[in-house]
Amino acid sequence: MFDLDLWREIFQSINKNRARGLLSGFTVAFAIMLFTILFGIANGLENTFDELFVKTADNAIYIYSGRTSKPYKGLQVGRKVSLYNEDFEHIKNEYRNKIEYITPKLNRNFQVSYINKKGSYNVIGVHPDAQHIEKVKIKDGRFINLNDIKNHLKVIIIGRLIEEDLFGKISAIGQYINLEGINYKVVGVFTDNGGDSQERLAYLPTTTVQQIYIGKDAVGEINLTYNRKMSSDEALTFGTDLTKNLRKRKNVAPTDQRAIRVNNMALQTKGIETMTGGLGILIFIIGLGTLIAGIVGISNIMIFIVKERTKEIGIRKALGATPKSIVSIILIESVLITALAGYLGLLIGVGVLKWVGPSLKEYYITNPEVHPNIILTATIVLIAAGTLAGFVPAQKASRIKPIIALRNG
Template structure:
């Protein structure tokens, strides 16, 4: 298999028709190149989307009120629906198990000051489970806890953008920051690489935000529910049941899609997984069809080569060459052409992705690289296709009789 003279002979045979060999090699290299680049781009898109899901717990359901589209039970269209704390408590009573939950109060454009630095940023009033439901990664300090909720403490957890712009290198833990004219103690910081928007937020206890920024009113902007290890089908059933319950409780028309809004992250994540699986199968289909076209080209080249070398093959058999050695020679030629061309396409595809990767900076498209397993699979496919491509011409070569071959020309 690895005889030096044999491989020199294969190289001479393949290179004896440079144009024919080059055209076939280019088709194979182009097929692998397209496969690698498309896989890399699909991988980059998948990374970006999964990073966005990493920003929130996948096993969660989000509840939010909006404006009605349809008049219903005495309520006019375009009426603002409001979720109250007693609605949240009643919703919990409708659930068999509450794995985790957090109410949210949102306020935009709040003035924040520390020393001579100031800026306008949004804040969120949350419950302790919010850290898990939002997948918040602390970089220092701690998060909101139940004692903060019970005692309405004036503590804040700052996003990395606020730390960079307001503190400018100073460690914020243990310092004070003025938020909306009220002095807060900074107890923690967090960084969310998946969302620049999250890093511009300051998080405070829900009860504190309600008292200071809502005047004690019990309006809840959002509710996040954790679904634990529930099966996706059960979370879908739960979401539909809670949505219908909420619409009935708040007198929202059953067909109204804006009055009460619920998002099941379990279901959404599964949808994206299915989409990317379909994209990956499509990419592999295109790549394999392209490789198949290249394999047909290789088979044609070898068939022509066998025809041209009929007399040579006859001489080999007359001198005692076995059928297996002739089959091995033809198959090795096919394999060499497939692997050399395929590796060239693989290197070009990986090189292109490595070149463009540093210039791509988008939340929904990150790190377009090729998985090493895909490269190994591509090489394995090339090897198999190379062997298959050489079988037909090899059988033709073995069937040549020495007497007929020597008489052929």
């Protein structure tokens, strides 16, 4: 049941002792504010790392071929090493359990036209798995499928901005666009979070590009993603094994870095995991230290408050107040001040992050923010600490005889 007199008495006590209330509130507000800012900065760094993988999957491995830089088995330096469909199939079958998605890639630049509109765009020959590796999101229609690959179909999937450039507000689905004299049916339009450059790409079936423009089954590169059940160390080992396998298969010296190049995102992932792990520990220690300082501060203030109110407690007991009511008044006042100050500290902390957030971009801190649940938990901990710190002396003071309390006060 709501006791109006009790709350009136609490607010009168807070108003009467403003300096005491401000001191208590400042301790809590400062602790929560600092706690919010620290965790916001930590989250901002994590957001920056996440942005590194916006364009492609964070578990991707890219395989490129080049020219030999070392002689091997009687073969000369500068020999061109090419990748073919059979290399793609070999990797796909050899490492079946370690691969999530895999696709060959062929990059070409085309003059693309529709009626009287045209433009130059990068067109990539891929397999269906490229949708997941490139993080393509289908807006309308579909992506390349196995039937397109098998039958060398003249179908194309275009980015959202190509659709806008060539078709305006008209849907491109079902329309035919011309790639330097050859018509392709638009079967899909996609979006990509990687930015405008990614939405000005187009995709064709790899086999169609090979048949019409290359005349052989060569591929420019092979992209894949490793099984997400693998740790970073396991993924790095997989990448090393894959490199050795391909060098042996293509008669390349084991130490030749140019002929077969494998870019394994697990290396960056491991570095980021190490950095964020260390940063997380550092932020946790600093945050915990801040929280402990706040707990010690509010605890000392509560002990002082109870001692200061000994005479008041004696008067209340002399007027018939029960020990329970005396303890309740002190604790409710403590919880109220701590909760309000904690909320104020949260608002200030969030405000500071929003204010300085844009300028922190140059320090690799992106959208620094903190989840309210973390701050709520920290505030509850402070409230609990203040309540516990005030309960023991308040309980003890409530048992003192009125005459002794009045004499000591």
